Amino acid sequence: MKVQDRRQFIKAIGIGATLPKIHTEKRLSFDQNTPNNFEGRKKDNSESFWNLVQSQFVFAPQLKYFNNASLGGSPLTVQQATTTARNTLDGFPSKYMWGGWDEEKEKVRGKITDLFSVSAEEIALIHNTTEGMNLIARSFDLNPGDEVILADHEHTSGRICWEVFQERRGVKIVTPELPLLPECIEDIVEVYRRAISPRTKIISMCHIVNTNGMILPVKEISEMAHERGILVAVDGAQSAGMIDVDLKDLGCDFYTASAHKWLFAPKGIGILYAKQSNQHLLHPLIVCRGHRDHTIRRLENYNTRNLPELLGLGAAVDFHHQIGRKKIVQRGYTLKAYFRSKVVSHPAFLLKTPASDELSSAIQVVEVLGKEVRDAKTYLFEEGHIDCRPMSSFGLNALRLSFAVYITKEDVDELVHDLERCSRS
Numbered sequence: 001m002k003v004q005d006r007r008q009f010i011k012a013i014g015i016g017a018t019l020p021k022i023h024t025e026k027r028l029s030f031d032q033n034t035p036n037n038f039e040g041r042k043k044d045n046s047e048s049f050w051n052l053v054q055s056q057f058v059f060a061p062q063l064k065y066f067n068n069a070s071l072g073g074s075p076l077t078v079q080q081a082t083t084t085a086r087n088t089l090d091g092f093p094s095k096y097m098w099g100g101w102d103e104e105k106e107k108v109r110g111k112i113t114d115l116f117s118v119s120a121e122e123i124a125l126i127h128n129t130t131e132g133m134n135l136i137a138r139s140f141d142l143n144p145g146d147e148v149i150l151a152d153h154e155h156t157s158g159r160i161c162w163e164v165f166q167e168r169r170g171v172k173i174v175t176p177e178l179p180l181l182p183e184c185i186e187d188i189v190e191v192y193r194r195a196i197s198p199r200t201k202i203i204s205m206c207h208i209v210n211t212n213g214m215i216l217p218v219k220e221i222s223e224m225a226h227e228r229g230i231l232v233a234v235d236g237a238q239s240a241g242m243i244d245v246d247l248k249d250l251g252c253d254f255y256t257a258s259a260h261k262w263l264f265a266p267k268g269i270g271i272l273y274a275k276q277s278n279q280h281l282l283h284p285l286i287v288c289r290g291h292r293d294h295t296i297r298r299l300e301n302y303n304t305r306n307l308p309e310l311l312g313l314g315a316a317v318d319f320h321h322q323i324g325r326k327k328i329v330q331r332g333y334t335l336k337a338y339f340r341s342k343v344v345s346h347p348a349f350l351l352k353t354p355a356s357d358e359l360s361s362a363i364q365v366v367e368v369l370g371k372e373v374r375d376a377k378t379y380l381f382e383e384g385h386i387d388c389r390p391m392s393s394f395g396l397n398a399l400r401l402s403f404a405v406y407i408t409k410e411d412v413d414e415l416v417h418d419l420e421r422c423s424r425s
């Protein structure tokens with residue numbers, strides 16, 4: 001890429017950049033292709049269908065966004081719904097903030113409960129996973145010497161809260177090491193089994209780790225934990241919307257997720273699930289009027305709050321269903337397989353995400369051999385307009401690539417082409 005082009009690209013993606021023509025065309029094509037165009041195409045898995053899905057997302061000009069695990073984009077329907085809600089709120093602020101949208105809020109809750117196969121009385125609509133994990137970790141009055149298990153791949157948002165609220169009062173945090181490339185579920189279950197002691201009270205774990213995209217077997221670990229009277233809290237930041245999450249089947253006690261990643265909701269909206277029988281164990285992080293509510297709503301009560309984003313979440317769940325849950329889940333696996341088939345035997349690359357579908361889906365990490373990962377990331381961004389996340393922890397030295405619904409096979413071809421260029425550079 002010429003220096004001039006590179007400057008233009010970097011300038012164009014900056015704040016306040018004037019949007020070039022292509023952006024407008026995409027908007028127009030979306031207006032013609034209303035979400036109803038998904039209807040009647042439930043069984044259509046052609047690339048032309050996925051191109052239509054892609055057209056609903058408007059990223060900065062030329063940007064190839066393989067960084068959904070960091071933060072998702074919202075499709076136009078979700079942007080529009082959120083903007084409409086913001087305008088409505090600003091038209092009559094006191095009405096909509098204080099009761100005018102109670103029914104709409106409950107409708108969104110209902111949509112979320114369908115998605116995760118739970119009841120409306122088990123879902124609180126919060127801001128993000130960090131908040132959910134904080135709320136869970138802060139709720140427990142554990143005793144000095146009690147133990148909480150947090151594996152080494154936990155995200156800081158699922159670790160720091162336990163350190164601050166529990167470790168400081170003498171609770172022991174046990175940190176078992178997960179294998180980077182387990183061959184089967186049992187390899188992971190065994191790590192947790194060995195970490196359990198008679199003092200273990202809670203296992204707090206990711207559903208999908210953010211480091212190398214490995215899926216952890218929540219169901220098997222919950223069964224094992226419950227046999228021993230141990231509670232299981234799950235950080236679902238990377239699983240909600242990417243893979244099937246049937247919370248009744250998984251059996252965990254608590255689950256929290258950010259809807260602004262794989263559900264493509266507005267930023268700053270998340271969910272917290274608490275099994276009905278264990279809800280009394282949780283306490284609100286913030287207390288204000290409404291804290292005596294006996295329902296789960298007491299956990300989402302912040303007084304003035306981000307209702308337009310909350311309503312935008314409803315549109316995001318609609319979008320999910322318009323494509324079809326199974327189809328989205330399958331698409332993640334399809335893109336994963338497509339990408340892996342191109343790099344798995346390539347001498348320039350080393351995949352560092354477990355291969356089996358039980359153990360990974362739409363997040364894959366790959367090392368460009370002989371390259372420092374930060375240099376590889378910079379090269380891809382400057383030469384290929386690709387955004388992805390460099391992962392250095394656990395000796396990964398690998399690029400984390402997210403294959404969300406707006407990625408097409410053609411994008412994957414271009415990605416691999418640029419990875420090859422990077423390896424030769």
Ligand SMILES: Cc1ncc(COP(=O)(O)O)c(C=O)c1O
Pocket residue numbers: 069070128129130131155157158206208209210235237238258
């Ligand atoms: C596994 C995991 N947990 C928690 C978070 C924090 O998410 P949020 O900032 O939306 O709270 C992330 C963000 O990347 C994550 O990957």
